[in-house]
Amino acid sequence: MNFRSSVEIITEWDIVAARQLGRNEAKKAGFGTVDQARITTAISELARNIYLYAGKGKIEIERVSEGGAFGIKIIASDEGPGIPDLRKVMEDGFSTSGGLGAGMPGVKRLMDEFKVSSEPGVGTIITTKKWLH
C-alpha cells in the first residue's frame, strides 16, 4: 500500500498545513508520541526551508515498507536556486537565513535516513525516512 499525500508550499500557512499532514500520517502509521514529534518537526524544518529559500515547492509524505520494516518517507522538493555547497549546509550552526541553522543536520538527526541532491539553478530534492521500530 503506497499511499502518498502532498502539500504545496507557497505561503507561510502551508508550513502549518504540511506539518499537520505529517503529524496525522505519523499517527496513522502507528508511530509513538516522540516519533510523531520528530516527524512533525522534520517536516516543519523542510517546509520552512522551501518557503525561505526556494519560495515554492512541495512536501510529499508516503508510507513505505522495505524488507519487513515499515515507515514513513518524506520528500521535499523545490525548483529553487539549489544548494551550492551541500557539505556546508550539513554542518551544525550553518545557516544563510540568520535562523538557528539547526535545519538540515537537525532533520538528519531526527530521522533514520536522509538523502539530499541539489543542482544549482534546477532545484533541490531531500528524501528522508523514519522506520517503525
Added chain:
Amino acid sequence: MNARIPILKLNEVLIVSIQWELDDQTAIQFQEDLLNKMHETAALGVVIDLTPIDFIDSFIAKVLGDVINMTGLMGAKVVITGIQPAVAITLIELGIRLNNVMTALDLENGLDKLYKELEA
C-alpha cells in the same frame, strides 16, 4: 487564525499559557506583545507554560530563545514550564538547548521557582 496569545498579570509576574500550535506570525506577535506588556507592567518575572504544545521546530525555538534573552535584558526572569518529553527530545536532537532559561514541570512548580529566584 491570527489569534493573540493572552498574557495575564499576577502581582509582579506575567503568566502566559500557549494553548495551541504556534504559527510563525502568532509567535512573532507574541514576542512583541510580551515585551510591551513587560514594559507596561514593569513585571519582574514571566512564566511561559507550554504543556499543550506537542512539537517545537527551530524557528519557534528561536523566537522563544529571543524572547527569553530580551526579557532578560529588560531585567526580568523567565521560567518555561510543561515542555513535553517528546518536545524535549526533538529539541535536543535539533541541537537546541535553551541554555539560559529556568524550567519547571508545571505552572505551579514554575511559579515556586520564580518566586524563590526573585526572593534571592
Added chain:
Amino acid sequence: MNKIMVEGINKNMDEIIERWITRMKEEKGERFFHFMPDHLVEKTSREFAVLMTSNINESSAANTERISDFTEKVVRFGWAIKFVNKAIDNFSDVVYEFLEEKEIINESNLRTFNLIFRNWINPLRESIIDAYSTEWERTVSLQKIALQELSASLIPVFEKISVMPLVGTIDTERAKLIMENLLEGVVSQRAEVVLLDITGVPVVDTMVAHHIIQAAEAVRLVGAKCMLVGIRPEIAQTIVALGIDLHEFTTKSTLQRGMQAALGMTNRAIVEVEAN
C-alpha cells in the same frame, strides 16, 4: 537406481554407521562422540542414519515434509551447525565409498549417482542451515526484547527524587529508549531530581557519554535536574582521557552520595532518631 542404493545402504547399515562414527570421532571440536556413553552415541547415530536415508527414496524432487522432519529432529540433537554439516558430509562420503566398494556405483552409472547424491544431500544441508539461522534470528530478537525490558525503568524513591539504574551496554537504539522512559517518568512521577546510575554500564565511550549528556539536557528542558552517579574510577579516567565535558551537570561517585545531594537540592535531609 535409487532403490538399489537404498537396499545397498539398508543391508549394510550397521557397517556404514560404524564407519561413520569412527570418522566423526576423528573430528575435532565436538565432544559429543567422546563424552556421551556408547549406547547413546549408538542410538543417536542410528537415528541420524535412518533420518538421512529416509530422504533418498523419493525419485527426484525433494520431499519437503520428510526434510523438515529430518531438520526438526537433527536440530533437537543440539549439535553445532558446523558439526551437523560435517556429519552430513561424512555420511554421504561413507555411503559413496561403500557403494563403490560393493560395486553398486561403477564407471557407467557414476553420473546418475552424482545427481542422486546431489538431490539427496543439498536439500538436507539447506534445510539445516535455514533452520539454524531462523533459530538464531529468533534468539537475537528475543534477547533484544529481553534487553529492552530489563533496561531503563525510572524508580520513584522519595517524593521528587527518582532513580534510573542503567545496566549493560548502551547503543543508539537503547539510548533512545532510555531517554524516552526517563522523560516520561520524570513527568509522570513529578520528579525534580533524577539520578542516572551508571554503575552497571561497562564502558563509557564518547558515544555513550554523548547520549547521557543529551538525556541530561532533555531532563532539564522538562523541568527537572539530572545527576550522574555510580562513576567508577576507570570510567572517570576514560571520561577525562576522551576529553568529554561533563562539568555542566552534577556527578557523584555513588548512588548513596547522589541521594544525599538530591535530598539537599530539594531542601531535605535524612536525620537519625534516637532509639527508645
